[in-house]
Amino acid sequence: MVGSSQSAATSNTYLNIAVAQVLKEFADKLERSLETETDLNEAVHAVIKESYTRHRRVVSNGNGYTAEWIQEAERRGLPGVKNTVDALAILTHSEIVSLFETHGILTKEEVESRYHIYLEKYSKQINIEAGVMIEMARRQIFPAVSAYAAELARDASAWRPSTR
Numbered sequence: 001m002v003g004s005s006q007s008a009a010t011s012n013t014y015l016n017i018a019v020a021q022v023l024k025e026f027a028d029k030l031e032r033s034l035e036t037e038t039d040l041n042e043a044v045h046a047v048i049k050e051s052y053t054r055h056r057r058v059v060s061n062g063n064g065y066t067a068e069w070i071q072e073a074e075r076r077g078l079p080g081v082k083n084t085v086d087a088l089a090i091l092t093h094s095e096i097v098s099l100f101e102t103h104g105i106l107t108k109e110e111v112e113s114r115y116h117i118y119l120e121k122y123s124k125q126i127n128i129e130a131g132v133m134i135e136m137a138r139r140q141i142f143p144a145v146s147a148y149a150a151e152l153a154r155d156a157s158a159w160r161p162s163t164r
Contacts, residue, residue, distance in 0.1 A: 017103055026051070084122055091115045 033043035057076040100106040
């Protein structure tokens with residue numbers, strides 16, 4: 001899911017490329033199977049079984065945001081990407097670039113350009129949020145804490161022990 005300020009177009013493009021690649025691989029396997037076999041249902045069953053056997057380690061019905069999932073992902077041999085910068089770097093891996101080029105979606109230069117644009121946008125967003133946080137602390141939190149500390153100090157200085 002994308003954030004509220006983001007377009008779904010980029011995510012949809014990436015998902016569509018992945019699906020196109022998998023469907024191409026399935027079609028190629030089925031075509032090869034049908035050259036030697038005549039039963040389409042058996043060929044489809046064999047492709048599904050082989051695909052699930054190879055990829056069942058990525059199937060998860062749990063919460064992908066917990067520390068437990070990171071450990072489970074590592075146990076399964078899956079990448080445990082923990083932050084945006086590391087996730088963006090995957091975009092420039094050779095097999096990802098090859099996927100874009102194979103389907104005629106983006107060239108290597110275009111992928112690298114998008115990677116740098118995404119990093120710059122992320123950096124600017126983090127800087128904006130940090131600035132807002134500092135301003136909130138300066139204008140709201142510090143004055144409230146100072147006022148409360150002053151009130152406690154006044155109360156403490158006015159307190160006189162009872163003389164019983």
